[in-house]
Each structure stands twice: as C-alpha cells, then as structure tokens.
Amino acid sequence: MAAAVQTFDLTVTSSGKAVRLRLTTTALFVSRQDKREAEVPVRQVIGAYHASNTLELYYLARKSAKSQLALSKIEGTADEAQTKAWCEAMMDIAYQGVKPYRRLKVLINPFGGKGRAGALYNKVVEPIFRAAKCPMDATYTTHSKHAVEIASTLDFVYDALVVVSGDGLMHEVMNGFAQHPQSARAFELPVALVPGGSANATSLNILGTKDGVDCAAAALNAIKGKPMKVDLFLLTQGGKTTISTMTQALGIMADCDLGTESWRWMGEARFVLGFLRGLVAFKTCPLVVQIKVAEQDKARMVQALESSKASSPAGPQGQGQLQSPTSPSCDAGSACKAAAEGSLPDLAQPVDQMDGWLTFDKPAVYLYAGKGPFVARDLMQFPVSVPDDGYVDIVVQERRTRLEMISGIEGAASGAQFWLESKHYFKATAYRVKCLETRGYFAVDGESYPFTDFQVEVLKGLGTLLSPYGHYAEDLSRSKRMTKGL
Numbered sequence: 472m473a474a475a476v477q478t479f480d481l482t483v484t485s486s487g488k489a490v491r492l493r494l495t496t497t498a499l500f501v502s503r504q505d506k507r508e509a510e511v512p513v514r515q516v517i518g519a520y521h522a523s524n525t526l527e528l529y530y531l532a533r534k535s536a537k538s539q540l541a542l543s544k545i546e547g548t549a550d551e552a553q554t555k556a557w558c559e560a561m562m563d564i565a566y567q568g569v570k571p572y573r574r575l576k577v578l579i580n581p582f583g584g585k586g587r588a589g590a591l592y593n594k595v596v597e598p599i600f601r602a603a604k605c606p607m608d609a610t611y612t613t614h615s616k617h618a619v620e621i622a623s624t625l626d627f628v629y630d631a632l633v634v635v636s637g638d639g640l641m642h643e644v645m646n647g648f649a650q651h652p653q654s655a656r657a658f659e660l661p662v663a664l665v666p667g668g669s670a671n672a673t674s675l676n677i678l679g680t681k682d683g684v685d686c687a688a689a690a691l692n693a694i695k696g697k698p699m700k701v702d703l704f705l706l707t708q709g710g711k712t713t714i715s716t717m718t719q720a721l722g723i724m725a726d727c728d729l730g731t732e733s734w735r736w737m738g739e740a741r742f743v744l745g746f747l748r749g750l751v752a753f754k755t756c757p758l759v760v761q762i763k764v765a766e767q768d769k770a771r772m773v774q775a776l777e778s779s780k781a782s783s784p785a786g787p788q789g790q791g792q793l794q795s796p797t798s799p800s801c802d803a804g805s806a807c808k809a810a811a812e813g814s815l816p817d818l819a820q821p822v823d824q825m826d827g828w829l830t831f832d833k834p835a836v837y838l839y840a841g842k843g844p845f846v847a848r849d850l851m852q853f854p855v856s857v858p859d860d861g862y863v864d865i866v867v868q869e870r871r872t873r874l875e876m877i878s879g880i881e882g883a884a885s886g887a888q889f890w891l892e893s894k895h896y897f898k899a900t901a902y903r904v905k906c907l908e909t910r911g912y913f914a915v916d917g918e919s920y921p922f923t924d925f926q927v928e929v930l931k932g933l934g935t936l937l938s939p940y941g942h943y944a945e946d947l948s949r950s951k952r953m954t955k956g957l
C-alpha cells in the first residue's frame with residue numbers, strides 16, 4: 472500500500488453475499504450486510520492469499536471482550552488484479568517487521584496440563600500455524616527429559632521452537648540447549664510457549680494474565696512475536712549444574728507446591744491450602760543465605776523498572792522497534808563444560824564479603840528467587856522483575872507474625888505485598904544457600920530438587936523468548952501500581 476494511501480478497500484463475494492474489507496495501517500474492518508462491522512487489529516491477521524480471482528483471509532478475533540481469540544476465515548471472489556494487490560498490501564502490514572512463514576519446531580507434552588496439551592494443539596494451535604502457512608515439524612514427547620534430548624541435538628533449520636506444555640518442558644528445552652555442541656547458537660533460537668501446562672507462569676509473564684492462558688494468543692506470538700532476551704540461572708548443587716529458567720523456592724513456598732502433590736485433584740486451590748497449612752506450622756526455614764547484592768532499596772527497584780520500560784519498545788508489534796538483544800555475559804555451554812571439568816564453585820569456600828556479598832541471618836519462613844513477575848496467576852511474587860537486567864530477584868520472608876503474612880495474601884496478585892517490611896527483597900547477581908537440616912523441599916522451576924546446599928548465578932540475557940511486547944506483558948500496569956507505593 473502506498474505510504475500516502477490511508478485505506479485500501481476490497482469488496483468480495485462470499486457465499487453470494489458482499490463482504491467489504493477495509494484495510495488501514497492499524498486495522499482490518501470487515502463489513503457484511505447483516506452484521507456489525509468487525510475491527511481486527513492488523514497484528515491479528517494471520518494470512519491473506521489469492522489464486523486468480525479468489526481470496527482466502529485468516530484472522531484472529533474475539534466474540535466478546537472477555538472471550539479468547541478464535542480463528543476466522545473469509546473466502547470470496549473479486550477482481551483478480553485488485554485481489555492480488557489487496558492481499559499483498561494486507562500481508563505487508565500484517566507482517567510488518569516480521570518474516571512470515573516461520574519454520575517451526577513444535578514440542579507437545581501429551582501429559583501437560585492434565586493431558587489437555589495435545590487436544591489444545593490440534594484444535595487451536597495447529598490450524599493457526601496452517602493458516603499462517605508455517606512449515607511445521609511436531610514431536611509429541613514420549614518420556615520425561617525427551618525435550619532435553621531434542622533440544623540438545625536440534626538442527627539449525629528452524630526460525631522458532633514452540634513448546635506446547637507448562638514451565639517444566641521449557642526448563643528441559645533450556646537445559647537441552649546448554650548441552651548442545653553449539654550451545655551459544657542454540658540459545659539464540661527463539662522459544663515460544665503455548666500454555667498447555669498447569670501453572671504456565673512463563674506464558675502469563677510473556678502474554679499477560681488474560682492472554683497467558685489463551686492458546687490462540689500464544690500461537691499468534693509464535694508466528695509474529697519478536698525475540699526478547701531473558702536472563703537464565705546457573706544452579707550448582709552436589710557437583711552438578713542445571714539451568715533454571717524461572718524460580719527457586721524453599722520453606723513455605725516450596726512446601727505448598729511440592730508438599731501438596733497428592734492434592735493435585737484440587738487444582739490451583741492446593742497452593743492456597745498448602746500455604747495456610749504452612750502458616751499454621753509457621754516453621755523457620757533452616758538455612759543461611761548469602762547474597763551478592765546489587766540493589767536492596769525497593770524504591771530504586773521501582774525506578775529501575777520504570778526506566779527499563781522506557782527503553783523497551785512501546786506496545787505490540789508494529790507500534791515500536793525491538794531493542795537489539797544484549798549479548799549474553801556468560802555462555803551456559805562453557806559454564807556447564809567447566810562444571811564437568813571440575814571447576815565448579817566450591818560451596819564450602821567462604822564468599823568474599825568485600826565483593827558485595829551479604830549474609831541474611833534473620834529467621835525466615837521462605838526464600839523465593841527468580842525471574843518474571845508472576846509465579847502463578849494469583850501471585851505476583853517479583854513485581855519489579857525485568858527480563859534481562861542481569862539480576863535474580865530474591866525475596867526472603869522474615870518470620871514475624873502470622874497476621875502480617877495473612878495480610879500479605881490480599882496484595883498477592885497485585886504485587887502490593889512487595890512493600891511489606893518483613894519481605895526482604897534483593898536484586899543480586901548470585902546467591903548461596905546453606906541448608907542447616909537434611910529434610911525439606913527445594914523447588915526449581917516447580918520441580919523437586921534435593922534439600923542441600925546450592926549456588927545460583929545469573930546468566931545474563933542467555934535465553935531468547937518470543938514476545939509481543941519486548942518486555943513482560945504486565946509491565947505498564949505493574950510499574951504504575953508499584954510507583955503508587957513510592
């Protein structure tokens with residue numbers, strides 16, 4: 472479409488009726504004789520194809536403001552030359568700044584999200600990929616760690632890797648990349664998540680609490696999202712290293728997840744009940760935490776969130792430019808190789824207090840560390856998290872009164888509990904935990920790990936996720952809410 476032209480109309484005949492398609496630089500308007508005009512943001516247009524005088528148009532639309540996105544198709548005929556010109560203009564605008572026809576490697580965990588991932592893929596996701604004419608190579612995982620095997624041997628013939636499952640499969644994919652013979656290159660491959668798991672925390676962070684559970688919105692992100700660098704974590708424990716992609720938890724927050732596995736039938740209610748059970752016991756978590764602190768002033772953290780937002784591209788694709796990704800400060804492949812060769816950090820060696828390490832020695836009920844504001848739909852544990860600031864956000868909940876902890880429940884979803892005085896919040900480049908007992912739960916990305924000493928270091932900007940925004944989806948309202956607390 473010529474730059475000076477603001478709209479481009481095409482009227483097609485579809486099932487004997489006239490349908491007017493009006494294309495502007497931001498939206499597609501679809502008018503039919505007997506229906507209200509539909510306005511579709513250009514980002515939601517999946518494909519416009521022509522063959523002689525026929526047109527096929529695919530887009531995602533919501534039936535109501537509250538409903539999820541669904542694939543719509545219009546087939547019709549019109550003048551051949553006009554149809555061709557209109558389809559080409561539509562594709563140019565719909566894929567502004569993004570290469571169409573992405574080649575996708577898709578991993579589906581048939582057991583993800585109570586076994587719904589396969590059905591969601593077939594019913595919702597695959598038809599969208601087909602409508603976008605994306606070449607697909609899909610694999611259903613057949614066993615635990617299958618995704619590690621696939622990611623560690625992946626050929627570089629894809630534009631993106633799509634994971635249809637929960638956070639567990641993404642953890643496996645990143646660990647597979649770390650084992651890849653060309654790990655640095657493997658980590659460059661953008662990963663798109665389709666929420667086919669139970670908690671789907673990463674999807675919530677990337678797409679927002681509404682769209683983070685919407686498989687069609689996630690499929691759209693796989694087709695059109697832009698690469699966003701995210702920090703990953705190198706966890707050293709018992710002479711081994713693992714990549715953690717999301718969180719590490721000990722104390723009540725691990726107990727209410729891993730300690731309630733037998734209550735899975737309750738759904739998400741098990742976490743709340745587990746938390747309340749933990750409050751009744753109100754045990755001190757037997758650990759010593761040492762933290763290489765970069766920031767511990769909450770107000771300054773909110774300001775840093777604001778400035779990270781300002782330097783991020785504004786709005787969804789088509790309305791802003793993506794920042795060029797920062798290069799990783801550490802290559803997980805070489806870190807893992809160093810670990811295999813025996814140059815792991817010696818956790819028995821004292822840390823250098825002069826080098827910014829501090830020891831947290833107050834009694835604590837939990838430690839929760841990680842990346843990404845939401846750890847569950849109703850818990851914004853890390854409200855000032857930034858995808859690639861090079862820091863792990865650490866929350867140590869000091870053991871004071873039960874009442875104070877209960878008062879924090881109300882502000883859990885909005886992040887308001889961040890301001891509680893008993894919630895010690897650190898931004899750090901590394902931390903160490905010494906476990907003072909042998910019994911307890913330690914959750915890494917929601918999976919169970921031994922309750923023994925460990926160290927976590929940040930691998931700055933090592934992972935690449937596809938994102939519609941270039942920052943976490945909730946950033947705008949999140950930082951607004953946080954700024955109010957200043």
Ligand SMILES: Nc1ncnc2c1ncn2[C@@H]1O[C@H](COP(=O)(O)OP(=O)(O)OP(=O)(O)O)[C@@H](O)[C@H]1O
Pocket residue numbers: 580581582583584585612613614615616617636637638639640641643667668669670671672917
């Ligand atoms: N075919 C399979 N059989 C058994 N386990 C599998 C299979 N494929 C994958 N897995 C395992 O399923 C585990 C859980 O997957 P995932 O975390 O993605 O889903 P979830 O637990 O339902 O979601 P979430 O982590 O978001 O709560 C992964 O750790 C993976 O090892």
